[in-house]
Amino acid sequence: DAGVIQSPRHEVTEMGQEVTLRCKPISGHNSLFWYRQTMMRGLELLIYFNNNVPIDDSGMPEDRFSAKMPNASFSTLKIQPSEPRDSAVYFCASTPQGGITGELFFGEGSRLTVL
Amino acid sequence: QKEVEQNSGPLSVPEGAIASLNCTYSDRGSQSFFWYRQYSGKSPELIMFIYSNGDKEDGRFTAQLNKASQYVSLLIRDSQPSDSATYLCAVKGRAGNTGKLIFGQGTTLQVKP
Numbered sequence: 001d002a003g004v005i006q007s008p009r010h011e012v013t014e015m016g017q018e019v020t021l022r023c024k025p026i027s028g029h030n031s032l033f034w035y036r037q038t039m040m041r042g043l044e045l046l047i048y049f050n051n052n053v054p055i056d057d058s059g060m061p062e063d064r065f066s067a068k069m070p071n072a073s074f075s076t077l078k079i080q081p082s083e084p085r086d087s088a089v090y091f092c093a094s095t096p097q098g099g100i101t102g103e104l105f106f107g108e109g110s111r112l113t114v115l
Numbered sequence: 116q117k118e119v120e121q122n123s124g125p126l127s128v129p130e131g132a133i134a135s136l137n138c139t140y141s142d143r144g145s146q147s148f149f150w151y152r153q154y155s156g157k158s159p160e161l162i163m164f165i166y167s168n169g170d171k172e173d174g175r176f177t178a179q180l181n182k183a184s185q186y187v188s189l190l191i192r193d194s195q196p197s198d199s200a201t202y203l204c205a206v207k208g209r210a211g212n213t214g215k216l217i218f219g220q221g222t223t224l225q226v227k228p
Contacts (some may be wrong), residue, residue, distance in 0.1 A: 033216070035218075041220075042203075042218060042219065042220035042221060043159070043203065043218040043221075044218075045215065045216070045217065045218075048215065056215055091158060091159075103149075103161045103164070104159075104161070104216060106158035106159050106160070107158060108157075108158055109158055
């Protein structure tokens with residue numbers, strides 16, 4: 001079975017540009033998570049969805065960040081406008097059964113560099 | 116105070132030794148606890164989870180949980196160079212918040228041949 005698929009794998013952009021990261025969860029998984037990882041702050045939860053509905057977005061750093069899940073097989077994380085401090089690896093993860101098992105299945109990540 | 120705390124390391128052990136990784140958490144109502152391993156440049160992968168006080172063993176790995184002390188640990192016996200990675204402790208919050216998994220900063224383990 002295919003795992004969690006993220007795109008792009010690498011993105012280099014200039015400050016002020018819009019960035020859109022994409023995620024396709026594992027089929028049948030109904031919870032989806034967006035995490036950001038940096039050396040300084042580790043792996044931070046940004047937002048998570050259950051059944052396509054955002055449940056907790058308290059980790060979204062500011063209004064420049066937005067996330068959507070229009071259907072069970074696709075989610076986006078958008079940063080507009082981007083800033084150098086947004087440079088990080090962004091992971092998408094999914095889990096079945098509303099996260100009861102606790103195991104997150106991670107994508108390979110999208111490495112974002114904002115110049 | 117961070118919700119989940121780990122020493123960043125690096126923790127260096129010789130091949131064949133026992134590596135002991137520790138984690139503390141702040142929410143006394145936390146329900147379940149996980150250890151993930153992350154190789155450099157890769158995504159995290161689950162090693163073990165534990166829900167009840169005490170020890171849980173899986174091969175060379177043992178997870179230990181002490182809810183009274185808000186402490187969870189991971190022991191790796193007979194450490195191998197292939198165990199060299201960052202180990203992330205993760206905690207799941209209270210019932211009703213079943214999907215939210217909070218990670219510590221991670222401890223880097225180096226196993227020297």
